[in-house]
Amino acid sequence: MAHYLLWMIQIALVPVVAPLGIGIINKLKARMQGRQGASILQSYRNLRKLLHKDEVIAKDASWIFRVAPFIVFGVTVLVGASIPLFSSMLHLPTSDLLMVVYVLAIGVFFLALAGMDTGSAFGGFGASREVTLGAVAEGVLIFSVLPLVILGGTTNLVVLATGVTSGYVHHLIPILLAAFGFIVALLAEAKRFPFDNPDTHLELTMVHEAMILEYSGKRLALMEWAAANKLFIFSALAVNLFFPFNLISSAGLGQVMIGVVVLLAKMLVVYVGIAVLESLIAKLRYFRLFHLLFVALILSVVAIGLVL
Amino acid sequence: MKENGSNMFDAIASPAGLITLLSVFGLGALGALVVRAFDHVANFWTAAFAILGSLWGMLFAGSIFVTHHEVAMKVATSSFSGFSVAMHVDKLAAFFIFVISLVAFFCSIYGIGYAKEYYKRFSIGALGFFYNMFILGMLLVVTSFNGLWFLLAWEIMSLASYFLVVYDRTDRKNVKAGYVYLIMTHVGALALLLALALLYHYTHSFDFDGIKAHIAAVPHLALAAVFGLSLFGLGIKAGVIPLHIWLPSAHPAAPSHVSALMSGVMIKTGIYMMIRLFLDIMGPAPLWWGIVVLSVGAVSSLVGVLFALTEHDLKRLLAYHSIENIGIILLGLGSALIFSALHRPELVLLALAAALFHTLNHATFKSLLFLSAGSVIQATHTRNIEKYGGLMKLLPATGLFFLVGSMAISALPPFNGFFSEWLTFQALFGGIAHAGGSAQWVFVAAAASLALTGGLALACFVKAIGATFLARPRSSAARHAKESGFSMKTGMAGLAIACLAIGLAAAPVTRLLQTVSREVTGLSGVASTLHVSGSRTLVVGDHGAVVSGPAVALLLLLVVVLVWAGVRYGVYRRQKVMTGPTWDCGTDLNERMEITATGFSQSIIRVFKSFLLPTLHHAVERHEDENPYQIKSRTVSMQIRDMYQASIYRPLYRLIGMMSRSAEWIHHGNLSAYILYIFAAIIIVLAVGA
């Protein structure tokens, strides 16, 4: 029974809490800009509103446009349930590093196709930018976790997360370098500053928003929710792979509560960091982003060299 | 009953079974020539024999696996002791026979409908003859066990495919492509002949088992030369960088089902021979061989996919992806060679299983992609992606199959491509962790190359699908396209189902491939890092790196269906879903507003511009007489310079041209002098031989 409860929390945690995270970021950014800002629950209200609205689908779109939101959202829910969140006992057959990366790539694939499907110029170049960024960011993502893989001898994320604390003694610097590389990849994949501005709809500054421009109603709700999920997933991976102090190994209710609370506290730190970053720096010019990604790749290679 | 069954497999897995296999294709070839006067009959004869032959081939290969026999046949000729018609089918050869037959089966079904395009224009009988000879040649290559017989089979395969490449001879580019292909494949064959001659010199045998028995007699320098020559010769066939220049022109030139066979299977025969030579015959390989193969693989995969991104001819794009995937297979093979030099047998089995699995997977999804591309090209009569668009609504089945092939080649679960790339990654990670010194860094570079390649392949196929099938048609050809016939759809559907099925059955297939690896490398009793638990899960190492084909497919399906059901039934149900035009900012929406394939790939070309060296030219034409400041027309041309042509091959052509011109003096036309040459040659040969 307790096991089922654990699984329910594991599956539901990402979709339920992710919009709250987006709300916190927006509120903090608004405060830093001197405004009151919307309440932190506003994302939930947005989703509810969108789910109940009518939809308009472009005439030129094929079945891929209609099916893509379900696939993109479903993929984030599956990955959210597979990664180590608060317990070291729960793992799915999809808890492998490469499996997670490529299952998320399914989402990117269909998202980019949906962007091109309507035949508008925005969607087309949004898709072009997205897959270019995604190609290099995927490499940085795999490479930044590679030092942990070498230390742990496996690509299973849950096993890696439980093993990292023992590596701190000798390998603190490589783990920190790899964490920096992972955070750069996080910002790239979740499309936050300096890679993409999630608040804008100007053609010069959109990547993710460009691809979902033609969506409306419940499909748009699913796409936005999926983006929030993705941010949560990557942040959870960042804190749980590199600083995993909260993974419980028993099923007692008290332990579970502590595990979840510590996870949410760590996530809060990450979200506050993202909000501060977005208020302090500007979005980088598109082709300068690859310089940043390559530097992150070089740092990950240095981290690997230090671990070997 | 069971005894009958095992008897049946025993009966098939025998020399008689092999001869039947070869004769079916032989009969198909000859028969097609006989009935060539009647297009329809020739088409059906070819297809029927090819289909029967492929079915028998799959059955034969299956029997070899079930009964663990090894079929060996040898017909020695007394005149020249080096040459004998020796055939030997062990598990490795049986695996390749299976791959050839699987792909040939579906391509032949597809070919029934596809060849209708050539009725009345070209000889269908000739098509059928060369098609069957091509498959026969490939089967002979993987079953031959004597060096000279192998070269003969290699030649049959290359000549048959040459004639198929130039089949549509009205297009000059096809003829040129065939010409380049012919020259390069013969250069490769020459290198292989030299390698075999070197081995004969020291081991006094052309038979593979004879060479293997006496391999210790070959000095290291000669072994290194044999390695270099055979890598060169087999590399030309496999299409590794920088020996690949024939591939992007030759594969698109052939009819689509032949392109599928060439890309899916023929280049794998090079891989087969590399495995046979480096791992089986030439014994324990030194470390540097593995490093060379691994580096070649890493370079091929990355460069192949970068060039694919710049292509707008649909078939050339797919041909460059073949180069990329050969690179990935070589990553696995190179890792296996390195691990065998480092005495880590458990990792050798993992790496070799990864290479073999990717061979199988690439054969299936590449042929699927070529068949769908052929379908699109047949419907629109152009290969230029920029003229497509909106074909998903007109060619829904083709679009779906192309989508399946693209997902498989981009290594997206639950299709088969993911599992072989997962295994390759595990082999590379194992190398990073366990190899020593400089080999570790080669593995790191290879892993970086593979990680980047995966993402870039996905980008390229988003471009291909998006520009071809989605949005609005960009030309009248695309507006009037019609879906392909039943046989073509069946061929494609079969391969698509195979992609999914192999993905679901990844675990049993891997277990089978490990058996093959054990046999090839002789490591029968060794526990491997890779094992299969249950019959559904692949496990690498002891710390829980686990993937499972059926599980991930089930989970994905479950989640997507649940989400759909939740939205459909859980959310307030009276919303309307209307269709309307795409938002066009108030202007007229036409097909020029969609992103073009060129525009799509500009981002990536700019990111990698120091490697791809794109050039941009402006040509401006002015009204000279009236007003020199008024521009009549402006042409912008963007090009990617083919650096291999420019820096390697053009200088080579110039050198060869120079040498040929300086030797021209021999052709002066004097008959007496020619007779003198003949006498001189005879005397020299007699003197040397004596």
Place this chain on the structure above:
Amino acid sequence: MTGDTGLIQACIAILCLTTVGLHVARKNRNEAVLYGLQSLAVVSLFVSALLEHYATPLLIVAILTFLVKVVLAPLFFTKLVKRHGLKFAASTYTNVPETAAGLVIILILAGSGIFAPLANLVPGHHTFLVMAIAAMLSSMLLMINRKGALSQIVGVLSLENSIVAFAVLAGLEQSAILQAGIVFDVSVWLVIAVSMVSLVFRHHGSLDTSKMKSLRH
């Protein structure tokens, strides 16, 4: 010198981090501040040598270096920057990933066999000597890579700092020649820097070396 390794570790870390920071710094003022920090680290190395083995000449050298390099030099630079309005020094010949790759290669080179005789002068301090050598090479990279003359001057100075740090770590700080050299170097520093920079700026109109066309024949 075998003294308090905690202090030495911190000094070396600051030396290396400031050298990397000089590559990243976009504003001249930041470069000046980083240079000041670097000089502070070098002075701390002197202090730790003093703590272990007191010698008056060394004390004089330390105080002099502190006054000139840590206090006066950054002040001088910032005034120069303000007077001529030279805020930014960001133009380089290579872009960021290439610079990062260059730094990594330098680190590997410094630790490899080429510099082994130098790094093994004092076996106990092998890592520190390797990092000092890496700082030297990195300052040379800064000089080559940057187009602004001000950055190149800071590069020379940072090279000098690294050499001094190397000498101190290799146990040479007690030699009178080295101390005399440092004093001389510090006093000449001021004179040259002031006159050179003003001269260059007045003559060429800017400090961007790629614009100094009249240096060509």
